[in-house]
Amino acid sequence: DVKVTQSSRYLVKRTGEKVFLECVQDMDHENMFWYRQDPGLGLRLIYFSYDVKMKEKGDIPEGYSVSREKKERFSLILESASTNQTSMYLCASRPSPGQYYEQYFGPGTRLTVT
């Protein structure tokens, strides 16, 4: 079974803190994604990566950066957390670019910024 894990289920941080959300997948997938989910807005793509050290902005990258130093790990970084970044963050992975594959999601991290 494909497994996508995220470092924390719940996280509380203060405004201005630098926050790291970690995601690890164990199936050697090339593509990895970070989404946030907010009530009434659905899943929105923040960043994705199609290979080690490669990244592309999604629809809402402002205030975030990412790091992919190893194939299995994709980190989302909030450079200076703000209250409007309080949200559920979901990581996902998918194999081989250009193929009709489903995405596999992690359990999510519910981040509260106070």
Place this chain on the structure above:
Amino acid sequence: ILNVEQSPQSLHVQEGDSTNFTCSFPSSNFYALHWYRWETAKSPEALFVMTLNGDEKKKGRISATLNTKEGYSYLYIKGSQPEDSATYLCAFQGGSEKLVFGKGTKLTVNP
């Protein structure tokens, strides 16, 4: 930004009822249409990835159809059960690796 619309936003049905929801997406630059089920406190899980116009897929009591020319997909649940209660998401995949998700249809099945 591409627009993917799902309707209805929420739905309450009785156990045993059959139901369906709609996903509308751009009819140009189509690559694939994904359906996911997201149960509370769990991760979204894939139901179907559909690629061809006229495609029909089935998994148990759940089935889906695809019309790429007019840009819609239907998800059907036959004989709904309480364990079918979840949010059902569709996602449009155009000519890239990105998926654009709809806001979902929240289904509640009452025993």
